[in-house]
Structure formats: structure tokens, C-alpha cells
Amino acid sequence: MKIQLALDRLTIEEAIAIAEKAEQEIDWIEIGTSLIKEFGVKSIKEMKKRFPNKFIVADIKTFDNAKYEFEMCFQAGADIATVMGAAPAVTLDVCVETAERFGKKVMIDLLNTLEENLKYIEQFDNVVVCKHISKDQQEHGGKAQWVSLSVSGHQEVAAAGGIGIDTLAELKKLNPDVLIVGSAISKAEDPKKAAREIRKAWEALS
Numbered sequence: 001m002k003i004q005l006a007l008d009r010l011t012i013e014e015a016i017a018i019a020e021k022a023e024q025e026i027d028w029i030e031i032g033t034s035l036i037k038e039f040g041v042k043s044i045k046e047m048k049k050r051f052p053n054k055f056i057v058a059d060i061k062t063f064d065n066a067k068y069e070f071e072m073c074f075q076a077g078a079d080i081a082t083v084m085g086a087a088p089a090v091t092l093d094v095c096v097e098t099a100e101r102f103g104k105k106v107m108i109d110l111l112n113t114l115e116e117n118l119k120y121i122e123q124f125d126n127v128v129v130c131k132h133i134s135k136d137q138q139e140h141g142g143k144a145q146w147v148s149l150s151v152s153g154h155q156e157v158a159a160a161g162g163i164g165i166d167t168l169a170e171l172k173k174l175n176p177d178v179l180i181v182g183s184a185i186s187k188a189e190d191p192k193k194a195a196r197e198i199r200k201a202w203e204a205l206s
């Protein structure tokens, strides 16, 4: 299992400082959508510059203009960029083609993705699919659940949205390869300890 630290609603400097604290206990670093919206690709560039050996995920949540947005992320140093699974098929195709051309990866966020697109997404190899409970669902939507759909055997599975020690048992049933953890690490007094405790608790569930 990999831990992807999601960094949202922070300045670039704050995000780097948190990643530095948690560095040894996390695998991938996500530049959250909010950072990309607020500070642009500078946030990706700065993070890659500080962590050249870490896998950097640009959570750009592309829905259109895929070639332009994905090239921009990869040229800035991202190793993975995200696209919404609900996007038109052509957009998904262009994301996959662009990532292949750069030797990089695509993460497909399955938030609100309907059956037709879920079927379409099954064909892609070498992508990560992300089962995501959104911030709005967490904060205003009552109790949302991670979708339990089965995915193609060639695809890695990530889960995101309010993950912390108390949600691990429920998540274990989905058997994700990547746990995307934001607030539970970024808001912790000791981000390194918080990440270590999540990993230990996950391993104890095995």
C-alpha cells in the first residue's frame, strides 16, 4: 500500500513544509486541486524541485482541454496527472495518449462517473483509478460511501476522501493500492507520526 499525501488549501511554502515533515512516511505527494487553482503550475514545479525523487501527483481534475493541461503538468514535473472519469471519452483518450508520450501516468477520478464511462475506462492499462468521496459530500452530503465497483486487473486502485485511522477498516474491503490522505496528515500536529500511524493501522488490518 502506498500513501499519497494530498496537500490542499495551503500556500506552496506550507505544503512543502508539511511534505518535508511527513516525507519518510509517505510515498507520493499530491499537489491538490486548490493549490493548482490558486498558484498554477508553479506549485507543481516547486514541489518537484524540492522532492526530485518523489512521485508527484498533479490533481488538476481535467475535464476538457486535455492535451494542453496534461502537457503543462508533465512539463512542470508531475509524474501523474488526474482527469475526471465523467469527462468525454475523447478527453480520457487524450489524457492517456499524452501520458504515454511523456512516459507518465494518468489517475482517473471516478467521482460521479456513470456506468457508460466506467465501462469505457476499463480498457485502459497502466492507469490508476480513484474512488473518491468529495469534500462537498464529506462536509455537506451526509454519509457517502466509496464505490465498490470492480476494476480491470491492470489498473491500480486509489481511494480518497476523509481517510483517517477510523475509516481504514471500511476501506480495507476495497483493497486499494494507494491511500490518498489529506487532512488527517496535513492538519496533524505531527504529520510524520500521523502518516506512520495510518500505515501501521493499515498493516495491522491485513
Ligand SMILES: O=C(CO)[C@H](O)[C@H](O)COP(=O)(O)O
Pocket (backbone or CB within 6 Å): 006, 007, 008, 030, 032, 033, 059, 133, 134, 135, 160, 161, 162, 163, 180, 181, 182, 183, 184
Ligand atoms: O481530491 C481531493 C479534494 O478534491 C483530496 O485530495 C482528497 O479529498 C483528500 O483530502 P482529505 O483526506 O482531506 O479528504
